[in-house]
Amino acid sequence: MVNLTIDDKQVTAPKNATIYDAAKLNGIKIPILCHDKKLKPFGACRMCLVEVEQMKGRQIPACTTPVTDGMIIRTSTPDIVKARKMVLELLLLNHPIDCPVCDKGGDCDLQNLTYEYQVNANRFTDEKFHHEIDYNNPLIERDMNRCVLCGKCARICDEIVSFGALTFISRGIETKIGCEFEDALNCEFCGSCVSVCPVGSLLARPFKFKSRFWALTNKKSVCSYCGTGCNLTLGVKDDKVLTTIYDENQGFHKGQLCCRGRFGYQFINSDKRLTTPLVRKNNVLTEASWDEALDLVASHLKGAGASAGALATPRLTNEELVLFKKLMETAGSANHDHSAGYAHAALTEGFARSFGTTASPATILDIQKSDLLLVIKTDTYETHPVVGFEINMAVKNKGVKLNILSDKSGKLSKLPDATTLIHTPGSEIAVLNAIAKVILDEKLADGSAASIPGYAELEKALAGFTPDAVAGQSGLKATDIKQLASDYAKAAKALILFPAGNAYPGHNADLASAAANLAILTNKLGKEGCGILCMAEKNNSQGAVDMGFYATNGLNASQIIDGCANGSIKTLFIAGENPVVSYPDQARIKGALDKADFLVVSDLFLTETAAMADVVLPACSFAEKEGTFTSVDRRVQHIKPAIRKIGQSRSDFDIFGALIAKLGGQAPVAPSAVFDEIAAATQGYAGMSYAALGEEGVFAPVAVKPVLVAPKAGAVTPEPGKLALVTGSVLYHNGTLSQFGEGPMYVCPEGYIELSRSDAARLKIENDDLLNITSAIGSVKLKARVSPRMPEGVLFTPYHFGAAEINQVWTGAPITWVTLAK
Amino acid sequence: MNPITPIINGLKITLSHLFKKPVTLQYPTERPKVAQRFRGLHALNVSHNKAKCVACYLCPTVCPAKCITVEAGEDANHDKYAAKYEIDMLRCIFCGYCVEACPVDAIKMTGEFELANYRRQDFIYTKERLLEKK
Numbered sequence: 001m002v003n004l005t006i007d008d009k010q011v012t013a014p015k016n017a018t019i020y021d022a023a024k025l026n027g028i029k030i031p032i033l034c035h036d037k038k039l040k041p042f043g044a045c046r047m048c049l050v051e052v053e054q055m056k057g058r059q060i061p062a063c064t065t066p067v068t069d070g071m072i073i074r075t076s077t078p079d080i081v082k083a084r085k086m087v088l089e090l091l092l093l094n095h096p097i098d099c100p101v102c103d104k105g106g107d108c109d110l111q112n113l114t115y116e117y118q119v120n121a122n123r124f125t126d127e128k129f130h131h132e133i134d135y136n137n138p139l140i141e142r143d144m145n146r147c148v149l150c151g152k153c154a155r156i157c158d159e160i161v162s163f164g165a166l167t168f169i170s171r172g173i174e175t176k177i178g179c180e181f182e183d184a185l186n187c188e189f190c191g192s193c194v195s196v197c198p199v200g201s202l203l204a205r206p207f208k209f210k211s212r213f214w215a216l217t218n219k220k221s222v223c224s225y226c227g228t229g230c231n232l233t234l235g236v237k238d239d240k241v242l243t244t245i246y247d248e249n250q251g252f253h254k255g256q257l258c259c260r261g262r263f264g265y266q267f268i269n270s271d272k273r274l275t276t277p278l279v280r281k282n283n284v285l286t287e288a289s290w291d292e293a294l295d296l297v298a299s300h301l302k303g304a305g306a307s308a309g310a311l312a313t314p315r316l317t318n319e320e321l322v323l324f325k326k327l328m329e330t331a332g333s334a335n336h337d338h339s340a341g342y343a344h345a346a347l348t349e350g351f352a353r354s355f356g357t358t359a360s361p362a363t364i365l366d367i368q369k370s371d372l373l374l375v376i377k378t379d380t381y382e383t384h385p386v387v388g389f390e391i392n393m394a395v396k397n398k399g400v401k402l403n404i405l406s407d408k409s410g411k412l413s414k415l416p417d418a419t420t421l422i423h424t425p426g427s428e429i430a431v432l433n434a435i436a437k438v439i440l441d442e443k444l445a446d447g448s449a450a451s452i453p454g455y456a457e458l459e460k461a462l463a464g465f466t467p468d469a470v471a472g473q474s475g476l477k478a479t480d481i482k483q484l485a486s487d488y489a490k491a492a493k494a495l496i497l498f499p500a501g502n503a504y505p506g507h508n509a510d511l512a513s514a515a516a517n518l519a520i521l522t523n524k525l526g527k528e529g530c531g532i533l534c535m536a537e538k539n540n541s542q543g544a545v546d547m548g549f550y551a552t553n554g555l556n557a558s559q560i561i562d563g564c565a566n567g568s569i570k571t572l573f574i575a576g577e578n579p580v581v582s583y584p585d586q587a588r589i590k591g592a593l594d595k596a597d598f599l600v601v602s603d604l605f606l607t608e609t610a611a612m613a614d615v616v617l618p619a620c621s622f623a624e625k626e627g628t629f630t631s632v633d634r635r636v637q638h639i640k641p642a643i644r645k646i647g648q649s650r651s652d653f654d655i656f657g658a659l660i661a662k663l664g665g666q667a668p669v670a671p672s673a674v675f676d677e678i679a680a681a682t683q684g685y686a687g688m689s690y691a692a693l694g695e696e697g698v699f700a701p702v703a704v705k706p707v708l709v710a711p712k713a714g715a716v717t718p719e720p721g722k723l724a725l726v727t728g729s730v731l732y733h734n735g736t737l738s739q740f741g742e743g744p745m746y747v748c749p750e751g752y753i754e755l756s757r758s759d760a761a762r763l764k765i766e767n768d769d770l771l772n773i774t775s776a777i778g779s780v781k782l783k784a785r786v787s788p789r790m791p792e793g794v795l796f797t798p799y800h801f802g803a804a805e806i807n808q809v810w811t812g813a814p815i816t817w818v819t820l821a822k
Numbered sequence: 823m824n825p826i827t828p829i830i831n832g833l834k835i836t837l838s839h840l841f842k843k844p845v846t847l848q849y850p851t852e853r854p855k856v857a858q859r860f861r862g863l864h865a866l867n868v869s870h871n872k873a874k875c876v877a878c879y880l881c882p883t884v885c886p887a888k889c890i891t892v893e894a895g896e897d898a899n900h901d902k903y904a905a906k907y908e909i910d911m912l913r914c915i916f917c918g919y920c921v922e923a924c925p926v927d928a929i930k931m932t933g934e935f936e937l938a939n940y941r942r943q944d945f946i947y948t949k950e951r952l953l954e955k956k
Contacts, residue, residue, distance in 0.1 A: 100878030100925045101902040135900055209894035209902050212879040 004071040019062035019073055020048055030075050031084065031116070033109050033198045034150035035063050037248045038256065039159055044150050046087050047113065050075045059083055081117070088119045091148050093126045095199070102146065104200030107213035110148060131176060136184035138746040139205055139263055140194055144176045147201040153177060153193030160256060162392040162415060163187050177201070188411075188731055189747050190385065191262040195246035195255065206263055206743055207243040211235070218245055219642035220695060222629050223261045224315055224622040225734040227536045228253075228364065228386045229631025229697070230261055234623060239643045241268045241623055251696065252365055258385030259732050263743025267621065268643070270740050272605050274618035275647025285606075285616060290648065293615050294655075298662035300571045300598045305332040309560035309569040312338045313576030314536070314544040315737065316652055317627025317639070319674040321540075321547040323656040324575060330665040334554030335569065338544050339502055339537070340583045341557030342812070346500045346534045347545045350512025354520070356705035357683070358545050361519075362495055362531025363633035363699060368394045370529035372401045372491035374484075376428060376498035376507075376515065378410025378420070378789075382731045383499040384535050384632070388412065391497075401491070403484055405431055407726055408796060409789045421484065422791050425724045426506060426716035426815045427474035431481060432514035433713055434470035437462040438485035439521050445489070446523035454708035458517060461710030473715070489522045493529035501537030502582050502735070503727040503799040506814030510711035520706040535632045538735055539622075543630030546682055546700070557583070564592035571598045575652055576619065578736045580608040581802045584812030585777060602655055605740055608802050618649035625651035626671045628678075628693065630700070637697035638690050722817040723759065723795050725773070727810055730798035739802060751804030753782040753797045755820070756790035763820055772821045773797075775809035782806070795820075856933035861916045863934035864909055864947070865954045867927060873953060874928035877904040881920035881929060889913035890920060907949040911937055930954075 001012045006019075006028050013022030018041055023030050033045035043064040050062045053072035059080060062073075074080070091110060099105045134142035154166040154177055165187035169178035179185050194202045216235035223230045231251035235243040244262050248255045267273075277293035278285040301308055310328045312321060328336050338344065347358045355361060367373065367390040381388035388411070394400035395415045402418040405428055413420035423431050439445050440459055449455060467478035467485075488494050496515045500507045515532050524530040536542055550556065555563055561579070563569030565588070572593070579589045593599055593612050601610040602617035610616045622629075623642040630636050645651070650658075653674075657667040668674050672690050679688040684700030692698060718724070732738065732748040739745060753771060765771065769784045773795075782797060782804055790796060795818065797806050810816050847854055856862070867874045877894035889912075895905030920929055939945055 100880070101876045105878070133900065141900075209877065209896055212883065214883065215879065 002067050002069050004067055004069070004073065006073045007075055013067050017067050019050060019052075019065050019067055019071070022067050023062065023073075023075060028075060030062050031113050032063060033113070033148060034152060036152055036156070036196050038254050039152065039155050039196075042151055042155060045148065047084055049080055049083050051077055051080060085117050085119055088114055088117055089122050089124060092119060092122055093124050094129055095148065096128050096145055102200040103203050103208055104197075105212065108200060109198035134184055137186065137189070139189045139259075139743055140185055140191065141203045141205050141208065142185055143201050143203070144178070146199050147177055148199050149175055149177070150198055151177070152196040152198065153202055156192045156196050157187070159396065160389050160393055161188070161190055161192050162396065162411070166193060189259045189263065189743075190257065191259065192256060195257070195262070204243060204263065206266065207235075210242045211237045216242065216245070219623075219640075220250070221623060221642055222539070222637045222639050223257070224539045225260045225264065225738060226384050227539055227541050227632040228384045229539065229629060229633075229635050229637055230257055230386050231637070231695070232257070232261065234265065234642045236642050241265050241643060253386050253389065256386060256389055259747060260734055260738050260741060260744045261386070264738050264741030266742040267604065267737060267740035268623045269646070270605070272740060273646050273649070274604065274606060274616065275649060277618060277648070278616040280614045285611075285613075290650070293617060294658055294662060297573070297600050297615055297617075298659055300600075301327070301331040301573070301659065302663055303332065304571050306335065306554070307568065307570040308333040308335065309555065309563060309572045310336040311557055311560065311572070311574045311577045311579065312336070312544070312549060313735075314338050314538040314541040315576055315622070315735070316540060316544075317625065317671070318540065318543045318547050318630060318636075318678055319627045319671040320575075320652040320656065321544055321549045322674055322678060323653060323660070323668065325547070325549055326665070327656045327660050327663070328573075330660050330663045334552070335560050335563070336549055336554060337551045337557035337560065338549055338577070339541065339557070340579070340812070341551065341559070342505055342508065343500055343502045343537060344541065344545050344550055345509045346498075346507055346512035347536065347542070348550050349509035351516065351534065353509070353709050354513045354516035354707055356707065357702055359542060359634050359684070359700070359702045360531065360533045360632060361525055361702050361704045362533045363635070364390055364533070364631075365633075366495050366529050366531060366533070367391055367497075368398050368400070370394065370400055370493045370495040372403065372487060372494040374488055374494065374496045374518075375402065375404045375412060376406070376496065376511070377504070378404055378406045378408060378412045379504070379728045380497055380499050380535065381411050383501060383537060383729045383734075385731060387497070387535060391415070401487065403487065407794060408791060419484070421476050421480055423474040423476050424716065425726050425794055426714075427470070428506065429510050429514045429711055429713040430465060430470045431474050431476065432511070432518065433462055433465040433711065434467050434481050435485040435488065436514070436517045436521060437465045438467055438482050439489050439518065442482075442486065444486060445521045448523055449521045452520060452706055452708055454710070458708040458710050465713070488518060493527065494522070494524045495530060496532040497535060499535045499537070499729070501729065503729055505584070505812050510713065513709040514711040514713070516706075517708055517711070520708055525704055525706060533633060537729070539631075540629045542632050542634055543628070543636075546630055546634075546685070547678070561589060561592045564596040567595065569596060571600070572596045573600045574609060574613075575602045576604075578603070578607040578609045578802075580612070581736050581805055581807065582799065584807050584810050586805055586807040587778065589807070602652055607736065617655055618647065619655065620645050620649050620651040624649070625653065627653065628675055631697075634684065634700040634702060635697045636685065636688060636693060636700055638693040716815060719817040722819055723755075723793055725775070725795045725797060725810070725816040725818045726814070727799045727806065728796060730800065733798060733800040736800055736802060739800060751782050751798060751801040751806060752785045753795055754785045754787045754790055755795050756792045757786055757788060758792045759790075760784070760786040765820070765822065769822055773809055773818050774821070775811070775816050775818045777811055778808040780804065780806055780808045856935070860933050860935070861918045861931040863911070863932050863937060864920070864952055865930055865932050866907065866949065866952045867930060868954045873904060873907070873949065874926055875904045875907060876926055876928070877902050877907075878925060880923040880925060884919045884923040886917060886919065887913045887915045904949060907952060909947045909952065911945040911947055912942065
């Protein structure tokens with residue numbers, strides 16, 4: 001800590017702080033346009049000029065000057081105020097005064113400073129700029145006439161998003177922010193540039209002209225897409241969520257969001273939302289009253305016993321999941337599961353046997369504190385983009401070494417010094433086993449490893465996984481595997497990350513155990529920057545596991561579906577899931593749901609699954625209810641209603657509560673009461689309450705009892721003449737919900753199939769050709785996308801889209817062997 | 823003082839008024855001459871054949887009676903215009919803050935004061951009704 005004086009006030013600040021940081025830390029405001037907490041100091045705007053007595057009264061920028069002991073700083077002498085006014089005058093010389101039509105009005109740093117410093121007139125005259133405004137994409141409008149050249153957009157795009165879409169172009173008075181070759185903006189549309197723009201140069205088009213900033217009420221919430229658990233501020237007006245608002249102080253990610261988080265909120269107030277219960281009469285879904293619908297559901301659940309089944313989406317709150325379980329218990333059934341029954345297996349089976357717990361022994365905060373990251377699948381960036389930003393920052397700012405094991409390259413492989421080992425699809429477990437084998441053979445294991453249960457068995461089981469044997473099978477070089485093993489083992493701190501979800505059936509219990517073995521063998525557990533992070537797909541996937549909402553005594557999702565088909569499950573209650581699109585093998589799912597005697601679906605929308613139901617109950621989105629979500633690193637966060645419930649919709653909490661009451665059970669009064677029960681009963685949640693969670697949430701600690709487990713690595717046998725189709729998530733979507741968010745649909749409106757250039761050349765396929773993809777179980781038509789990132793013989797397709805249901809060809813195997821035809 | 827004097831003084835004034843022009847207007851046959859700065863019904867100024875209003879939302883923000891509803895729209899040139907501009911005359915208190923707040927001189931208050939109507943709905947002045955008559 002350093003002692004210094006700012007404006008006659010004795011203050012202390014950390015040694016590495018700048019004058020600006022030190023002032024802010026001590027509640028002294030210095031005006032600035034080009035600074036953001038997350039970005040490196042830049043010193044572009046010259047608004048933060050201060051005087052330092054030791055520097056003989058020179059005016060120096062506060063944002064780039066580090067503090068030194070005994071500094072005497074003045075932030076607002078008449079000379080400085082004069083200089084700042086001059087800066088503003090010069091900025092306003094070229095900045096158009098179109099505040100009435102500028103969407104930034106009311107939230108504009110330049111406007112606020114102009115008002116604060118009373119710059120009413122300008123001593124200079126000059127022409128305004130006449131740059132062409134970029135309206136070429138539906139999400140971000142770029143009006144460079146308003147730009148003050150603070151460079152925040154270019155810096156955030158480079159430093160955090162690592163896309164580099166924007167940069168300074170030209171010199172002197174002609175300087176502007178532009179894209180490559182002065183072309184239109186075409187990036188991943190995370191909107192980070194929009195969030196930091198101090199003026200109205202970069203604007204969110206979905207929100208354009210919808211409301212003035214001052215008319216919005218800011219409601220804090222948690223994003224309901226992926227499991228990262230990003231905090232959101234929703235801009236609400238007249239009970240409508242109109243936008244998301246940037247708050248640099250929010251969450252571990254400091255307000256940083258991805259495309260779907262920032263631009264995918266429209267599903268909340270979508271016109272397509274269900275507003276009344278629907279009951280099937282004469283084979284048509286007709287509007288009904290809540291009493292009628294709930295009575296009908298209750299009559300089928302009452303005494304149903306094991307003939308009732310429940311499938312939930314892990315987007316429900318913890319409280320709702322517990323209540324759903326309780327409802328099924330009241331009906332006498334233990335058949336409940338989520339995410340197709342396999343997407344959580346890495347946690348519920350893999351980690352359960354390797355770590356004795358069903359949670360990841362690492363947090364997202366460990367990423368930047370580590371020395372080496374081992375990322376399994378480049379898809380990690382696509383499934384959890386904000387975790388991807390953390391990886392970007394770790395690699396670019398902290399010099400963390402990035403190793404990727406993947407079946408295709410991706411954005412993460414482009415990071416500086418990233419090593420990507422591209423293996424044949426489905427061989428990741430074998431490669432991890434080979435790494436473990438190298439660690440054992442080359443005595444790289446930690447001294448404590450031999451005493452861990454399962455060591456001898458593992459050693460025996462890994463006998464066949466020599467780097468040379470695995471190299472042949474996986475298409476890697478044995479030396480690369482050895483190198484990775486020694487890098488991982490020798491790093492002081494190393495963290496393994498892998499995504500899990502419906503689209504990643506290969507990321508199963510064995511993969512989790514194989515990865516766990518590496519961490520256990522090298523003792524990279526329970527320390528800062530070490531561990532394994534299994535990143536489950538949905539916002540409350542970890543919560544669903546923590547609440548025990550998976551098959552323990554009853555049937556799992558797959559068995560429930562089979563049960564419907566063979567008649568043993570008569571009543572199926574689906575809350576929020578859309579199995580027809582998101583579960584593998586559509587024909588099987590549809591056939592089973594058709595056969596179910598009574599199908600109840602509670603959802604926001606009339607999804608493909610809801611359309612098949614006998615009763616459809618309109619549920620609420622996350623913005624309308626109270627509860628808790630648990631992120632992938634077990635941060636439990638509290639959400640509160642931001643708007644009133646839409647139409648007659650009710651939260652799943654109320655629906656389950658009402659049904660429990662109708663079945664003669666005791667319905668809980670409020671989510672808080674249920675959360676108190678959860679806190680008392682769930683490992684790691686002890687002592688939590690809504691009040692204790694606060695705005696940032698609280699981590700539920702993970703206690704690890706390591707056991708070495710020999711993972712099974714199933715051999716992949718290629719089918720001659722066929723290509724390997726792997727499924728996955730695309731950056732703009734998450735599950736099937738994002739189809740109702742306008743932003744994601746603007747950027748990625750339909751499914752596609754990605755193939756390598758060499759395959760495309762061989763099969764004479766060009767971009768946007770409509771291809772017929774045929775597997776053993778069916779065929780589907782998708783547009784081709786030829787991409788340099790795909791290795792030969794491998795195809796990739798995202799699974800989110802109801803209009804292009806790839807589960808017509810996909811059986812749930814990690815790899816589907818398909819043929820392509822035009 | 824003689825108690826009769828004030829009465830006589832009063833009658834004098836009364837008598838003098840018998841020979842003056844009466845203050846009372848024979849409304850509606852006779853019309854009052856409204857002052858320039860009278861604050862009556864609003865009108866939206868027109869320029870280049872369209873409303874000058876750019877939907878900046880300053881008038882609904884400043885309005886103490888919250889009687890103005892504006893909804894902005896984006897026209898073919900990506901410019902902002904008032905897709906909806908409504909004033910609820912039942913709520914309006916004719917304070918004129920909207921005129922004062924307008925940065926583009928798009929709204930004014932006319933001398934129109936006959937605002938009575940039969941139905942509540944008729945007191946909602948839409949953009950079409952408010953556009954300046956020329």
